Amino acid sequence: MTAASQPTGTPLLQARNLTVRFGKVTALDGLDLTAADGQVLAVLGPNGAGKTTFVRTIATLLRPTSGELLVRGRDVVRDSAGVRRDIGLAGQFAAVEPTMTGRENLEMTARLFGHGRATARQAAAAVIDQLSLGEVADRRSGTYSGGQRRRLDLGASLVGGPRLLLLDEPTTGLDPASRREVWDAVRNLAAAGTDIVLTTHYLDEADELADHAVVIDHGRVIASGTVSELKAGIGQDVIEVTVADPASMSLAGQILADVTVQQVRLEAGGRHLSALAPAGTAALGAVISRLAEAAVRVDEIGLRRPTLDEVFLTLTDDEARIPAAAGQLSGSTR
Amino acid sequence: MMTTQAAVPQVLGRPGRMPGLASASGQVALRALRKYFRTPGLSVMGIVQSVLFLFCFRYVLGGAIHAGSASYVDFLVPSYVAMIVLFTGGGIAVAVAEDKVQGFTDRLLSLPVSRYSLVLGRTAADTTTNVWSIVTTAAFGFLFGFRLPGTWQDGLAALGLCVAYAVVFTVVFIVMGLFAPNAQAAQGMSLIAFVFAFISSAYVPATSMPGWLQPFSKYQPVTPMVDAVRSLLAGSTSDVGLALAWSALLLVVCMPIAVLRYRRA
Numbered sequence: 001m002t003a004a005s006q007p008t009g010t011p012l013l014q015a016r017n018l019t020v021r022f023g024k025v026t027a028l029d030g031l032d033l034t035a036a037d038g039q040v041l042a043v044l045g046p047n048g049a050g051k052t053t054f055v056r057t058i059a060t061l062l063r064p065t066s067g068e069l070l071v072r073g074r075d076v077v078r079d080s081a082g083v084r085r086d087i088g089l090a091g092q093f094a095a096v097e098p099t100m101t102g103r104e105n106l107e108m109t110a111r112l113f114g115h116g117r118a119t120a121r122q123a124a125a126a127v128i129d130q131l132s133l134g135e136v137a138d139r140r141s142g143t144y145s146g147g148q149r150r151r152l153d154l155g156a157s158l159v160g161g162p163r164l165l166l167l168d169e170p171t172t173g174l175d176p177a178s179r180r181e182v183w184d185a186v187r188n189l190a191a192a193g194t195d196i197v198l199t200t201h202y203l204d205e206a207d208e209l210a211d212h213a214v215v216i217d218h219g220r221v222i223a224s225g226t227v228s229e230l231k232a233g234i235g236q237d238v239i240e241v242t243v244a245d246p247a248s249m250s251l252a253g254q255i256l257a258d259v260t261v262q263q264v265r266l267e268a269g270g271r272h273l274s275a276l277a278p279a280g281t282a283a284l285g286a287v288i289s290r291l292a293e294a295a296v297r298v299d300e301i302g303l304r305r306p307t308l309d310e311v312f313l314t315l316t317d318d319e320a321r322i323p324a325a326a327g328q329l330s331g332s333t334r
Numbered sequence: 335m336m337t338t339q340a341a342v343p344q345v346l347g348r349p350g351r352m353p354g355l356a357s358a359s360g361q362v363a364l365r366a367l368r369k370y371f372r373t374p375g376l377s378v379m380g381i382v383q384s385v386l387f388l389f390c391f392r393y394v395l396g397g398a399i400h401a402g403s404a405s406y407v408d409f410l411v412p413s414y415v416a417m418i419v420l421f422t423g424g425g426i427a428v429a430v431a432e433d434k435v436q437g438f439t440d441r442l443l444s445l446p447v448s449r450y451s452l453v454l455g456r457t458a459a460d461t462t463t464n465v466w467s468i469v470t471t472a473a474f475g476f477l478f479g480f481r482l483p484g485t486w487q488d489g490l491a492a493l494g495l496c497v498a499y500a501v502v503f504t505v506v507f508i509v510m511g512l513f514a515p516n517a518q519a520a521q522g523m524s525l526i527a528f529v530f531a532f533i534s535s536a537y538v539p540a541t542s543m544p545g546w547l548q549p550f551s552k553y554q555p556v557t558p559m560v561d562a563v564r565s566l567l568a569g570s571t572s573d574v575g576l577a578l579a580w581s582a583l584l585l586v587v588c589m590p591i592a593v594l595r596y597r598r599a
Contacts, residue, residue, distance in 0.1 A: 060443075060444070093437035100372075108364070108365055112362075112447050114352050114353040115349045119349070160349060166444075
């Protein structure tokens with residue numbers, strides 16, 4: 001860990017009643033958030049939740065309609081130039097010039113960050129090294145794979161030595177191998193002391209990379225905390241059942257719904273079902289005995305901590321879908 | 335990678351200052367020029383298209399057009415070269431719209447650079463590519479039979495005026511690209527330039543048009559602009575003042591719009 005990763009006391013982000021409107025559309029609706037520095041922060045939320053608007057506001061590409069946003073203590077409106085000197089942005093599209101080589105792209109961006117010619121060359125070489133782009137650095141970036149292009153884009157946001165790196169959906173549209181490449185790069189950057197704010201709608205991505213996560217929906221923060229706090233935050237374990245015979249799925253689902261009074265998730269065409277269990281082990285006992293009474297053969301049954309996916313769905317689901325009334329099932333088998 | 339990781343933050347120092355306007359504009363221009371000259375579809379095809387149109391006007395349509403006392407090639411080439419930017423400008427609008435849609439403009443705006451450098455860099459690059467078109471097309475004009483009516487100094491003055499027009503219309507097309515939601519729309523919007531190019535004295539004498547069309551031809555900027563180039567070539571300065579006034583007006587109106595629009599792209 002380097003000095004840059006130690007908390008300095010100035011919050012990374014401070015949003016107070018942050019509102020951004022486009023005409024009649026309210027993208028951010030009085031968002032409040034304080035995030036400490038020295039961390040990787042994931043901003044989660046469904047499509048249209050306001051994640052990209054939030055990142056673009058941090059990057060000073062959008063002006064708040066009202067409210068306040070401080071980035072490392074600097075106001076995005078009053079000191080937007082100061083904010084831009086602190087940040088590096090990698091947006092949803094890899095914004096690299098395909099007709100230029102990786103090295104040319106990096107040297108250009110370094111110059112635009114304010115480096116002189118020689119320093120720009122050094123910074124580009126360092127980033128190429130850091131992101132393992134050495135083999136392709138002198139090829140035109142138009143010939144790169146998706147993962148290489150994203151890593152180059154990441155590199156372009158790094159050559160100015162930003163204090164805060166903004167990544168807007170850094171792995172959207174990448175194949176699994178390329179996602180791993182980008183994840184490794186982000187992890188290395190975080191380990192080397194760069195603060196990172198990343199948006200994603202992949203929960204495994206937040207799980208893999210982030211220390212803290214905030215969940216945004218309809219332009220507001222609806223939950224925040226460490227990833228494990230969020231998982232614990234719904235305060236409920238999950239009962240998971242694997243039935244022996246797929247034909248008994250609906251009966252087992254009925255029982256699970258009766259006991260937990262929660263929405264039951266059924267694996268389409270499979271043998272797994274699960275539901276949140278507010279009553280924990282007591283509910284587990286009840287489910288086991290009811291299944292036995294009904295002569296449902298079970299391969300596996302257990303209680304576990306929820307995945308971030310379940311947390312996310314619980315938080316962002318429309319009220320109509322949670323909590324489910326007794327006996328109400330969801331899932332594509334029904 | 336693992337071994338270099340710890341050393342990187344030291345190497346990647348933070349620059350203490352913002353890049354200067356000239357330096358930032360230079361980088362923006364350099365990138366646009368690399369894209370242009372490294373994409374044969376832009377650099378080579380642009381020239382081929384310009385020359386092909388000149389060929390068609392000169393040898394296909396030209397025989398049927400009576401340009402008063404002058405031979406058609408001498409009437410056509412000066413104005414054709416002066417307004418070549420109206421044919422290549424679509425490419426400028428498309429490039430600006432693409433940068434906006436593909437996130438390149440966002441990247442630039444997130445960097446600590448002056449907003450002016452985006453417009454200045456883009457203008458410098460597109461003016462350079464237009465000078466390249468102007469010189470090449472003019473060379474083909476000579477090949478197709480055009481001869482200078484006056485001195486070579488007059489020729490250079492006319493060439494300078496053509497370059498000035500290229501700057502002006504580059505900014506106009508940048509504005510179009512900034513207002514277009516995507517590249518296709520930018521292409522479509524740039525077709526409006528053809529209205530001004532064709533309903534003018536650039537390719538046919540305006541007096542050959544029907545009476546109701548002549549006022550538009552007479553009072554729109556392209557006609558005095560091309561007439562000014564013809565005047566300079568003949569050693570006169572008539573229409574030059576009006577042409578420069580139009581150029582200044584377009585620049586003064588469009589430049590601030592471009593800068594403001596880039597800021598909120």
